Amino acid sequence: MVRRDGADxxxxxxxxxxxxxxxxxxIVTDMAMATKDxxxxxxxxxxxxxxxxxxxxxxDEEVAAVNASLARxxxxxxxxxxxxx
Numbered sequence: 166m167v168r169r170d171g172a173d174x175x176x177x178x179x180x181x182x183x184x185x186x187x188x189x190x191x192i193v194t195d196m197a198m199a200t201k202d203x204x205x206x207x208x209x210x211x212x213x214x215x216x217x218x219x220x221x222x223x224x225d226e227e228v229a230a231v232n233a234s235l236a237r238x239x240x241x242x243x244x245x246x247x248x249x250x
Contacts, residue, residue, distance in 0.1 A: 177244035203245045212238035
């Protein structure tokens with residue numbers, strides 16, 4: 166959740182780093198998507214493709230990439246479903 170000018174905005178975020186100092190929080194992440202920008206149908210499609218892809222014989226690097234894609238999709242779906250916007 167990000168609070169700007171008194172308004173709350175919910176974001177789906179990926180992996181990254183957080184720095185908290187005094188009255189300021191800095192987040193560096195590979196993904197930050199506002200709820201209003203998440204296309205639930207497209208994300209669900211991507212999740213299904215990634216899950217199906219894991220059934221194939223994949224090299225370790227491919228498994229890591231597919232798992233990362235799956236994690237991004239799941240994060241977006243959780244935020245979207247929790248905070249319809």
